[in-house]
Amino acid sequence: MSGVEWKLERVEREAVLDAPPEEVWESLTDDERLGEWLAEEAEIDAVEGGELRVREAGGGERRGIVETVVEGERLSFTWARPGEAPSLVDFTIEAVPAGTRLRVIETSAGGPSAMAGAWSARVGALRRALLLLPV
Amino acid sequence: MAKVDPVFAALADPTRRHLLETLARSERASATALAGQLPISRQAVAKHLTALRKADLVGSDRVGRETLYSLRPEPLREVSKWIETVGAEWDERLAKLRWSLGSGPGSQ
Numbered sequence: 001m002s003g004v005e006w007k008l009e010r011v012e013r014e015a016v017l018d019a020p021p022e023e024v025w026e027s028l029t030d031d032e033r034l035g036e037w038l039a040e041e042a043e044i045d046a047v048e049g050g051e052l053r054v055r056e057a058g059g060g061e062r063r064g065i066v067e068t069v070v071e072g073e074r075l076s077f078t079w080a081r082p083g084e085a086p087s088l089v090d091f092t093i094e095a096v097p098a099g100t101r102l103r104v105i106e107t108s109a110g111g112p113s114a115m116a117g118a119w120s121a122r123v124g125a126l127r128r129a130l131l132l133l134p135v
Numbered sequence: 136m137a138k139v140d141p142v143f144a145a146l147a148d149p150t151r152r153h154l155l156e157t158l159a160r161s162e163r164a165s166a167t168a169l170a171g172q173l174p175i176s177r178q179a180v181a182k183h184l185t186a187l188r189k190a191d192l193v194g195s196d197r198v199g200r201e202t203l204y205s206l207r208p209e210p211l212r213e214v215s216k217w218i219e220t221v222g223a224e225w226d227e228r229l230a231k232l233r234w235s236l237g238s239g240p241g242s243q
Contacts, residue, residue, distance in 0.1 A: 009214055009217045009218060009221075010218075011218055011221045011222045011225060013222070013225045013226065013229060015229045015232070015233060017232065017233055017236055018233075018236065018237065019236040023236060024236070027232060027235065027236065033235070036231065036232075036235040037228050037229075037231035037232040037234075037235050038228055038232075087221075102229070102232075104225055104229070106221055106225065108217060108221075
């Protein structure tokens, strides 16, 4: 993923969950558990380079690639809808007295200057790698 | 290494944010007029305006011997729309996650 310009569009959320970190990790990495909250249906191969496929409530699909896995602590992946710019989703898990703090940051590779020069070629390559529709 | 987004870089500077706010209020203004409102030189203002133009946040027109600058709000609108939509998506997902953890096996 080095060399891809991650853009201004960035959203960050945090939740303290009443569950141990191991259970929250399960929720991030088990297909069935993911289907309870991330999307209608999800399949994830939770290893670096592994594939992610998600079906959304509206019927739309997103596909992506797992980027970083630190067992029990950190999971990140890129995902995108066909023909759209990908984003990077980054989860961090931390044990806290009240349970587990889960932090998620989604950063879009799309944006106002998205079509500038060499960056556009990188996004194109990423899209093809994700087997999405060509731009 | 990921490079810094030009829009993000443009907005990171308080002088540039001030310039954008000023341009949002006036229709068009020259670098000289904009510099008149700030405790920095016209050259410094011109440099900031170049950065803003690179980020497509500001447009320019030659009118006679002057260059007049104007705000381009489209990039900022796109950004805030995305932030709003995706923020709402994550709020919903986290609420579902919280619920699924509360009612799953092993919960009290």
